[in-house]
Amino acid sequence: MKVRRLLTLPVLAASLAALLTGCGIRATEVPTDFGAAPSRVPCSLSEPDLSTQSPRGVPVQVFLLCRSSLVAVDRSVRVPDGTPDARRRVIVAQGLLDELAETPSPSEKDAGYATYVRGGMSVTGPRRTDPEDTLRLSTAPDRLTRYALAQIVCTFSDSAAAEGDGSVILGGPGPEPPRRYECTDDVRARPAEVRPPSSEVPTG
Secondary structure, X not given: OHHHHHHHHHHHHHHHHHHHHHOOOOOOOOOOOOOOOOOOOOOOOOOOOHHHOOOOOEEEEEEEEEOOEEEEXXXXXXXXXXXXXXXXHHHHHHHHHHHHHOOOOHHHHHOOEEOOOOOOOOEEOOOOOXXXXXXXXXXXXXXXXXXXXXXXXXXXXXXXXXXXXXEEEEEOOOOOOOEEEEOOHHHHHOOXXXXXXEEEOOOO
16 A cells, blocks of 8 residues: 555656646746846946036046946036137046046946045146146056046046047156056956056157
8 A cells, every 4th residue: 555655646746747837837946036126227327317417518428437347427527618728628637537536426326336536636737848738647647546547547538638549648746757548448347457558658
């Protein structure tokens, strides 16, 4: 009698599995728990955040950090009408620095954006022996964190503050000569690992 009962158990199990399959239910031995659905796709803003843009400013973009990469977001910088080009570059650069130092908006923070550029940094134009498109920061570039330097280089090189060739000439407050820094694809993708490449520039 016990043997017969043992033999019928596999038959019952097989019958139950077939019944479940026939009803459209797939039997599984592993419990599944996918958790709650994500409320927002990381680094994705559902719509432009107009609170970060001045209606009377010049449209610009700055690079913030999101999920270990640099991502461009829209901002605006005020430039007085009739400003000479040389002065305009410095005004734009200062405006970009200020925007980089601002805390991201609530919607941007919810999407995962952050900045590593500290407030209070200033920028000036070239010295007498510098190339004419040099921008000198109040903090030497080699004293900045990798993230902050990458944000500044990529933001400047993609703006009216630079020549528009994907690079920018930066110097610090000291006597050291400025250097040309590049914003490459690797820098944008992995700013924590890849420092913006730099090279010497001719000085007068």
